Amino acid sequence: MVAKHRKMNIIEEFIFKCINSGTPDLTNVEGITSFLKINDVFIRGRIQEFIKNKVLIEENEVLFLTDTGKDIYKKGIVPSNPKQETLMFYYEPMFHKWTLKGGDSYLPEGEELFPLYNEEKANEKAANILFDEQEIITIGNQSGAIFETESVQFVIDDIVVPYIFDYTYQRFGEFWVYDTIEDSIYCRVWDENQNIFREDIQSYLEEREAIHYRRKLQEEMQEREEYFHQIRRAFVQQQDQQKKKDEVAILRGLPIREAFMKSLKETKHKLMIMSPWISEKVVDNEMLRLFKNLADRNTVIYIGWGIAKREDLEDRRPTDALLSRLKQIRDKNGNQAVFVHWIGNHHTKEVISDHSYHMLGSFNWLSYRGDYNIRDESVYKIENLEMVNEAIQHTENLFLDLLENRKREIWTEEEVRGWMQEIIRLDTQKQRRYSLVSKVIQEVKEREELPLLHEICTLLITAKTSFPGLSDLVLYLLYVDNQSKQLHQTLRTVEELKPTLFQKISKEQQEQLQFIQYTPKSQRHSSKRKKKK
Structure with a gap:
């Protein structure tokens, strides 16, 4: 009711x-x-x-x-006053499925019955059907009828448990489909009563009959092999073309600024920015805060600027105060996180976020805000990996040229430390970088600045890329600086972050480790257990 x-x-x-x-x-x-x-x-x-x-x-x-x-x-x-409503349901014994009766049912009239159903199975399963009020409500709701008990639309006063009173048959459409691209075969079954595809019947048939249809298909494929090959080839070409379209997008107006600010929040490892000018109106407190947030996540930022052929000819130089604030941004380990260089003689405006995407166009990233009084600007955003890597190679080469020239000028500990922090965070031209790092290490050795050598060693240990000369540097410190407490700290860092290297050193230099009274972590734990006993 x-x-x-x-x-x-x-x-x-x-x-x-x-x-x-x-x-x-x-x-x-x-x-x-x-x-x-x-x-x-x-x-x-x-x-x-x-x-x-x-x-x-x-x-x-x-x-x-x-x-x-x-x-x-x-x-x-x-x-209003309650009225009786009667709804007719179908029950499918094989799949324990209830549905509201939709269209007219009919006997097959000589057609082959669906092999899953027979009267004996239907009688057997129908005899054990159990109903409760919630089940009927759920079935009704799923079938499109409103059965919500005590809702403001319908108030159900009473539900009479339904019963089986007749057997009927329903027409289904069975289709077997071959996916040329995936080289797979699957079944589709159309339920003419509900006007839906039946996944339960499809799964049942695929488990039992897919092999049969696969064999039939193989005979046809042998005759039409070239045809199927052409289909696959055309699909691959279409996908490649679509991929290239998806990997290059053009931004205009306000979305450029939004994409740039997004890069300042989402870059995970390295952000490179090329901008002819740097302005305090753009690199304001908000942007400096975003730079600091990146640094706190151990992200490094490289900035190249300068349009004149000589730095002393620049008429829109960033202020010394701004350059100092950028230089003072540190990561959680106290290492410099933002490196700013005058590149000179360039008018490119580019942003490279990790190995993810490359943006370039007319937008001056660090001297034009682009979020009010918007002028007509356009930028391409490229996510094609090959093109992004090419941009990284080109841009890092500019910074590496500057670092190589600066190597002749670095003398103070702070200059060496900053130079080393910067070069080890680059990705490309590994051999060239290794060569430059080795030369600087040799110069520091000659100056006998052991504390600075320990800092350089720690930087190389914590770097994401492996430095070939790291083992030699650790051994050098092990023998030359064997009386300092700093050596123990360096060895602990090696043991924690480069366990394979430490195992090699401890095996080959066991006597020297004993001489400096350094106990590996595993042995320290063992000795503590013995003392407790």
């Missing part, structure tokens, strides 16, 4: 208001009748109807709103 809702009239609204107020004189039939001055028969009849529809309850001649009553009172609706 289902009761549908309708809009509440003014008398019904006052009845609900009286009961909802909780006032003793207004929560019974006599009090409401006296207050509204309406015939007792009319009020009593409406209240009895509300009680029957489960929106009111009466206890000791006192009326209360049920939860459903409170809900419909807020929405200004009331249920």
Whole structure:
């Protein structure tokens, strides 16, 4: 029995208001009748109807709103008199599936029955069908009917458990499809009653009949092998063309600034920016904060600037204060995280985020905001890996040329430290970088600056790329600086971050480790256990 809702009239609204107020004189039939001055028969009849529809309850001649009553009172609706509604369901024994009856069913009239169904199985399974109210509601909802118990749309007063009264048959369409690209075969089954594809039947058939259809298909494929090959080749070409389109996008106007700011938040390892000019109006506190956030995540930033052929000819130099603030940005380990260089004689505007994408165009990244008074600018964003790597190679080469020239000028510990921190974070031209690093290490050895050598050694240990001369540097410190506490700290760092290298050193230099009284971590734990015993 289902009761549908309708809009509440003014008398019904006052009845609900009286009961909802909780006032003793207004929560019974006599009090409401006296207050509204309406015939007792009319009020009593409406209240009895509300009680029957489960929106009111009466206890000791006192009326209360049920939860459903409170809900419909807020929405200004009331249920009508319940009516019986009958819905017909199909039950499929093989798949334990219930569906609302949709179209007309029919007997097969000599057609071959679906092999999954037979009357014996249907009788056997139908005899054990169990129903409950929630199951019927769920089936109805899934089939598109509204069965929500005590909703404001329908109030279900009673549900009669259905029963099996007849057997029927339904037409299904069975299709076997061969995917030329994936070289796979699969089944599709169309349910004409529900107008849907049936995944349960499809899976059942694929498990049992796919091999059969695969054999039949192989015979045809032998005859049409070249045809299938042409299809695959055309598909691959189409995919390649689409991929190239997807990997290159053009940005105009405000989206350029948005993409740039996004790179300042999402870059994980290295961000390179080429901009002819650097302005404090653009590289403001907000951008410096974003740079610092990147540094805190161990991301390094390289900035190249300068359009004039000589630095002293630049008429729009960044202020010394701004360059100093950029230089002072450090990562969590205290290492310099932002490196700014005058490149000179370039008008390129480029951003490279990790090995992910490369942006280039007319937008001056560090001297034009582009978020107000927007002028016409355009930028290509390229995500093709080969093109991105080429841009990285070209840009890093510019920085590496500068570092090689600066190598002749670095003398103080701070200059050596900054130079080393910068060169080891680059990715390309490894042999050239290794050669430059080796020369600097040799110069520091000749100057006998052992504390600085320890710092360089620690930088190389923590670098993401392996440095071929690291083992020789550790051995050098092991023998030359064997009385310092700093050596023990360096060895601990090697042991923690380069365990394979440490195992090699500890095996070949066991006596020297004993001489400097360094105990490997595994042996330290062992000795502690012995002391406890």
